[in-house]
Amino acid sequence: MSPERAGVVAIFGPTGVGKTAVAVELARHVPGPVAISADALQVYAGLGALTGAPSAEEQAILEHRLIGHVPVSEEYSVGAFGPRAHAEIDGVLAAGGTPIVVGGTGLYLRAALTKLALRPPVPPQVRERIEAVMVEEGPEALHARLPEASRAAVAPADRKRIARLLELAEIGEPPPSGNQLWTDHTRHPTALLVLIREREELDARIDTRMQSIFDAARAEVEAAEAAGASRTVRSALGYAEVRSGDLEGLKRRTRRLARRQLTWARKLAGARVIDLSGKEAAEGARAIADALGERAT
Structure with a gap:
């Protein structure tokens, strides 16, 4: 696998690490790049600030799919997401392009990359x-x-x-284990990249981002409430804090999530870790391109 024929590229990492920015820069290094979002909440329309969805400028550089296509009043599940993601990935590959799967949500990333064996529905x-x-x-x-x-x-x-x-x-189902997430074989040859940063740097990035998006997120939450937000939307990270005007609570909760994601990401079997500490997105993208080239040798 090489940048000239990269197959599927999957980028995972904690919130605030810079996944979208790296994906946009990576588009310069691979043929026919199309980003596929693997995020449980970015699927919802009108929640771009709250969920950290790619900006209009970023989407103008790199096409992103499976973002903002579900009304906030509807429930949405990984069972509905998986087939959509498979179709998008297969279509990009068939056209000779490079799907860049960006997550997001660990379970959604797995659903996009593998034939996910779903649990029976809960009554x-x-x-x-x-x-x-x-x-x-x-x-x-x-x-x-x-x-x-x-x-x-x-x-x-x-x-x-x-x-x-x-x-x-x-319903008598055992809890999932962390390693169980990647026991299934990927549907296509896939390079799994995990982005990390030092904790202090990641916390500072999260605080800065939450401060910058808070007003826009509050407007989004108010609109979602007026539209009859679904249970899934109402349970979204930061929804309650934004609704109550608790900026500091939003920062704290987001930092805690990022730490859990970082711990989980470091344990992913077969993943190449890219440390972005003190680096810009372009440097991370070059490191990924180099990693893709190494896989071909």
Whole structure:
């Protein structure tokens, strides 16, 4: 595999690390580049600031697909996303181009790259019951009910993941393991790149970005509320903080997410780690292009 014939390029990393900027720069090094977003929330229309979606300027340089195509009032799942992502990737490859899959959300990245074996659906009554208990008792109380292994892997304030683990337990499904994410073979030859930065630098980047997008994100949240935001949208990272005007809370929660993502990303088997500490996006893109060239030798 080389920059001239790169196959699928997958870029993963914590929020704020600069994935989109690197993907845009990488477009200069590979043939027929098209970015495929693998983010559970960037699929929603009208939430570009809140979700860190590519700007209009970035999309003018590098075409991005699977962004902003779902109304905020609708629920959306990885089961719906996977086939769409497969079709986009296959189409780009068939045209001789290079799909650059950018995530985002680990499960969505896996769904885009592999034949994801989905869990059986959770009955609505189970989901509603757990959601009601979550509201009544709070995430910390439910976190304490999880098995020890699950408690260690999930933050006590992570409402969405705690609820998901309880739903799986309710229907007799075992919790997923971190390594399980990449036991499936990728559908196409794929170069998996993980972007990282030193913690202090990443925290500073997150704080700067949250400060810069807060007003736009607040307008987006207000519009989403007026449109009847779905359960998934309302549980989005930062939605509650933006709605209540809690900028510092938004920064803290985003930094915590980034640390969990960074820990998870470092453990991805078969991934090439690109350290962007103190570097610009163009340097990261050149490092990826060099890595693609090495895979061909």
